[in-house]
Amino acid sequence: MLSAEGIVRRYGSTAVLHGITFSLEQGESLGLFGPNGSGKSTLLDILALAARPDGGTVRMDGIKAGSYAAKLRRHIGYAPQEIALFEELTVRENLLCWSRLPSREAGRKALETASSLNLTDLLGKRVGALSGGMKRRVNLAVALLSDPELLVLDEPFAGVDAEHTDCMLELLIEKKRLGVTQILSGHSPEALLPLISRVMVLSAGRTVFFGDTASFLDQAEDGNAGRALKKVLGSAK
């Protein structure tokens, strides 16, 4: 469904991604982990076709992004790490504003998405007046508006309380069951374990681990996800 071949990204003369290569089948969920500055957000931008790589290619269903990027983006839902919402507008207005659907359908879809994330009560509130966790949920709601085939979520649970994290997780598991391919990033793998089937660990822009969840957990003697991540990162140094 999605494949990345030799993705390279530079900021000036500094390379932040060094030839990242992997592929995902439809319905698979990839957890992307690594320390700060390892290149997770940059890689997610590229996979969501929101930024171009300096080298390498991204393919969706075998179609090379590039001149087809605009068409392929229609099938992608993207929630960047920063809150990409208009603070001056209400939640409802943000959902309508970012929707690709015609007005009437967009209104129905906005209500449906808001309801699935327990945002119905917040629809009339200005985004600027919401807490960080609430904004994060609205940020995810925007990504879900177009019923995407690929969801790219950069730290989707950051700042969200436990109750709503569970709600979001349930929704994403349901999306996975429906065959939506997902790539999610985070610092701690524990929270994402119920959702992900694959794990990629980045360190200094290089892939230091890519495999299924079971082989990732095997890295730690006791099968603890946090310790497995530490071990993977430690062995990379």
Added chain:
Amino acid sequence: MRFMLYDLKRMFSGKALVIMLLISPLAVIMMFSVIFAPMLYTAKGLHFKLAVCDEDGSAPVREFINQLVNSQALAELVAVYPVPTTDLGRQLVESNDVSILVHIPEGLFEDMRAGKPVEITIFSKSAHALEAELITMTLESSLYAVGKAQNLMESAKDFLVKKDIASEAAEEFLSEATKKAISEYMERREILGKSGTVSPMGEYMPVEYYLSAVFSLFAALAMLPVIHYTAADCSGAILRRGLVCGQGSLRFYIVRLVSGMLLVFLVQVMLFPSSLLLGAAGSLLGGSYSTRPAATIAVMLLSSLCFSSLAIVISTWIPAERPALWTGFFLVLFMAVAGGALIPAGALPLWAETIGKWLPLRISMRALSLSLFNYNRGLFMREALRLAAFCVVLLPAGFLGLHGRGRGA
């Protein structure tokens, strides 16, 4: 379309901004009606008769009155009739043959020379209060200017006497210099050009220039909210989300350009009724304004497009929001000073005046001034083309900047 509507809603969501938009034109109207309008009417429409009773009879005062009577400059403002006695002057006022009688008492010039306080009396009926007020203010400032000049010339005469110049020759110098000073003072319009306007303060003030300057300055200041929103969107994740949500660089650019244009246009929108009012007032009061509302709208649209695209250029080529805002603010300040919106262009150093001629604020001011007051197709088209040329450069520069920011996200 939906994206554009929400972008407009964002642009007008700031209460302070909306208040500024509403208040600034009102403030301008207040300024216009309280200060500028009397000047306009004084210069272009209001014409009245003035009787002067000169009991002083000194040569400089006679010269001053002579200049008043024969002045080409004041011909369209006031007709001056010397009268031998105050009684006759009062009769003329009572019978409405003249609006005002100015009484210059005996010994006025000698008192001025001696540094004593002097007093000129003005008689008028309440129906002519405006004219009386204008003449009072004009005489006050004139006496102040003449008094100062007189002191300087007296000092020069004393200096000549001290340097062993014959006192007759020094007196002659004083007399000639006084005559010349009065002549220069009375003919300021010729020096400043026919379009200069006599203000109640007794100074020539080209109100045509300042009215367009105020609106152009506000239009340029309206770039700041556009810079704020565009820079914030470009430096955050909005642009990246926009790409993924189908709001690509071009659509984003067009939406922001139009929102910015509308904001700048609204700041200037009061110019249109002003233009109609000026035209109507000119016809009623016998003025001679050549106003073209269609040209006013055209230049408002062009300058809105120009300032909106300039705002996008600033916010996309400067990497962070705060530096972009400061750059925008200082650019407006520089344009206001060098473009002659804060300081009249004639008072600027040559280099600033030269640069100012090529700044969009100055060009917008000139074009507005022409469309509101002295429409001349050739001159107007020249300024309009200059604004269009700015747009031709700024529009692609803004798009490239935004596109580059999208690529680099």
